[in-house]
Amino acid sequence: MYKKITSILIAIFTLVTFSGCGNKSVNSDKTISEQSSQSKIQVAVSFNAIREFVEAIGKDKVEIRTIIPNGTEPHDFEPTARDLEYLSKSKLFVYNGAGMESWADKSIQAVNSKQLVAVEASKGFDAIKSTDEGEIKEHGQYDPHVWISLKGAEFEAKNIKDALEKIDPSNRDYYEKNYKDFSTQLNNLYDDYKKRFDTVNNKNFVTGHAAFAYLCRDFGLKQNSVEDVFAEGEPTPKKMADLIDYCKKNKIKTIFVEDMVSPKVSETLAKEVGAKVEKIYTVESKEDNKNYIESMKDNLDLIYNSLK
Incomplete structure (x- = not known):
């Protein structure tokens, strides 16, 4: 890692040095x-x-x-x-x-x-x-x-x-x-979704990776996930068996997946428990041309409907 950072530093200093040459001509040619x-x-x-x-x-x-x-x-x-x-x-x-x-x-x-x-x-x-x-x-x-x-x-x-x-x-x-x-x-x-989530008894949902803990805290929900917080590694056979049991026990109807997490395991899990697979947004990237408010509203809609 040290060598990598060092090489980056050398490159950046080179870029800055070269970009510093000829500044006058660059500035003088700027458009409005x-x-x-x-x-x-x-x-x-x-x-x-x-x-x-x-x-x-x-x-x-x-x-x-x-x-x-x-x-x-x-x-x-x-x-x-x-x-x-x-x-x-x-x-x-x-x-x-x-x-x-x-x-x-x-x-x-x-x-x-x-x-x-x-x-x-x-x-x-x-x-x-x-x-x-x-x-x-x-x-x-x-x-x-x-x-x-x-x-x-x-x-x-x-x-x-x-x-x-x-x-x-x-x-x-x-x-x-x-x-x-x-x-x-x-x-x-x-305020809108707090009222809605307060009306449902089932508070459990399943995601591709454990990115929704703060959303859960907002609304008193509980997530269980195929991958960990940092989207690393596939579940062990025991973890997969536990997830299947969890889904059946909590009557999970939807397995949520994200764009940058492989859907294969989630699809397998959904098939095992008779659930459907739905896309959910982490907003890490721009997805489906939606802004933050639109993406979060879609997330809350999907989660709420899966709990009813």
């Missing part, structure tokens, strides 16, 4: 649209959900680049030299934290930018601790999926708002209004 783009706050974000939160608060005051491409599993990602180059030129870097982006701290240190404000969006949130010793050793002690929770999204959005106000205090009222609007949408959705 490029100059307008430069007047916006340059923001780097780790993955899609964080991008959506920054976009909701910053709107036309920010220009955002997402480091982890859509369709890439965030748990396994390593940034490229080009990613670090962009990070070095950004004013704000927003990442989820809680162990989600293992590369974030090293990348911040690598670029060593005095202008960069780094925001761990989940910092200060009441995080759920892992009980798996292997996961704790490899990924840290917390479940990182804070954003898959309406309350978690509101918390992360506030941290983002505070950072934008610090960087751009002249537009404080603008960011405050956008945050309140986004917060209202989140709370309206929460």
Whole structure:
């Protein structure tokens, strides 16, 4: 890992050095649209959900680049030299934290930018601790999926708002209004589904990987999953047998799967217990052209209907 980081650093310094040559000619040839783009706050974000939160608060005051491409599993990602180059030129870097982006701290240190404000969006949130010793050793002690929770999204959005106000205090009222609007949408959705989930007796559902603990905490639900919090490894025969028993005992009618987790085991499980397979969103990538609110509403609809 040390050699890899070192090679990335050498590459980034080379890129920065070369990009520094001929700056005058580059600037003098900028179009009006490029100059307008430069007047916006340059923001780097780790993955899609964080991008959506920054976009909701910053709107036309920010220009955002997402480091982890859509369709890439965030748990396994390593940034490229080009990613670090962009990070070095950004004013704000927003990442989820809680162990989600293992590369974030090293990348911040690598670029060593005095202008960069780094925001761990989940910092200060009441995080759920892992009980798996292997996961704790490899990924840290917390479940990182804070954003898959309406309350978690509101918390992360506030941290983002505070950072934008610090960087751009002249537009404080603008960011405050956008945050309140986004917060209202989140709370309206929460209130609606809290009432619905309170009416069902069955609180159990099954997912492809254990990404929904915070959503469960929001609504008093319980998830059981084919794969662990970090979507690693297939279940052992004993785990599979336990899942089959669990599904039968709790009358599970739906097995939920996510885009970036292999559906094969979930499909096998569904066949064993006579359940159907439905897609659910983790919002790590942009899926089906839906925004965060739309994706979470779909998730809550699907889960609620599976429990009735």
